[in-house]
Amino acid sequence: MTCYKLIYFNMRGRAELSRYIFAYAGINFEDQRVEWKDWPSIKNTFPLGKLPVLEVNGFLLTQSLAIARYLAKKAGLLGGSDLATAQADALVDNLNDFTISIPWRENDPKIKAQKIDKLFQSHLPKLLDYLQRHLGDREWLVGDSVTWADLYWHVCFTTFSALRPGFADRHPALCALVKRVEGIPNLAQWIQNRPVTEF
Template sequence: MPAYKVIYFDARGRAEPTRMMLAHAGQEFEDVRYTSEEWAKNKATTPMQQLPLLMVDSRPIPQGRAMHGFVAREYGLNGANNEETTKIDIIIATLEDIFDPLGRILFYEKDEEKKKKDLEAFYNEKSLKFLDALEKFLVFNKGGDGFFIGDKITRADIVFYCGAEAYGRDDVLQKYPKLFALKGRVAQDKKIAAYLEKRPVTSF
């Protein structure tokens, strides 16, 4: 059995789907969280001089999507066939359409007044068409009272949960009751619940 190490900062961010998938799979892993000083010392040793990074024994896997894709394929979380895997890819791409622009507003907009206006437009307008699409994807699978694909948690559900946490506005998410309920179901998974209970508390 390979040894897994997830390397990131002390945050959920782009490492959290990989952490949660490993937890759901029952796979032990070392959760390495660099301080800025530690990162400065180790940056040059990483393949792309950026984090997150997954180490599988001595093999480095950079890039968050590649990391959780690798784990999903290893542990049967990436769909049972090509059709299911493609649906998972569509859902993850839709989630990225939400959270990439949100990240740009939160972390790169320095004008606080503009940030406030951009966030208001994002939550009340721009993100809604993607949430609507995700709700329809979920409902398409047996009425939306289970998971995105099939009868069990997949990569899509875990990436959605991490995204819903990052979204940070349950008042908006509650307008999509099937999605909001899915967030709760993922959190109630026995192994994921145990992970969530012990993980470090961070702001993002």
């Protein structure tokens, strides 16, 4: 039996998409959350000194999206054809580009708030329009079944809502997609029972 250990900090952050995929597929995994105080002493034991890392039967896999894509393949969440797979990949990459452009490390709260406002006003509407166009009047972002892009949209929606509640109010179809993802029983259970963290 394959043993999975997902190692990250006590946050949703870059690990939550993989946690969603584990939950969706009903695959058991160890959800190891490193305390920041312990990090300096163990950082160099990881391949590039960064998390998340997925340990698969002792092998250490790095990069959050490579990890999630590996798991999405196992869970049947990549998309139903080569083109659908590429579309789902592109949606994930576009959501990720925006997420990593958020000034997470800005220490000055006032400057941080200004930068987030500017980013949400200048870049997010275009991304939301693109997602909503992609969705059209279908149930899921790609094809006629759920993919890891839908799960990532839920992860990002949760994070962006924590920063700017109501940010997607002008995109009702995308808000409905959030509810659809939450309606998947295994995910509903994960979301209800996961550790509560700010991000």
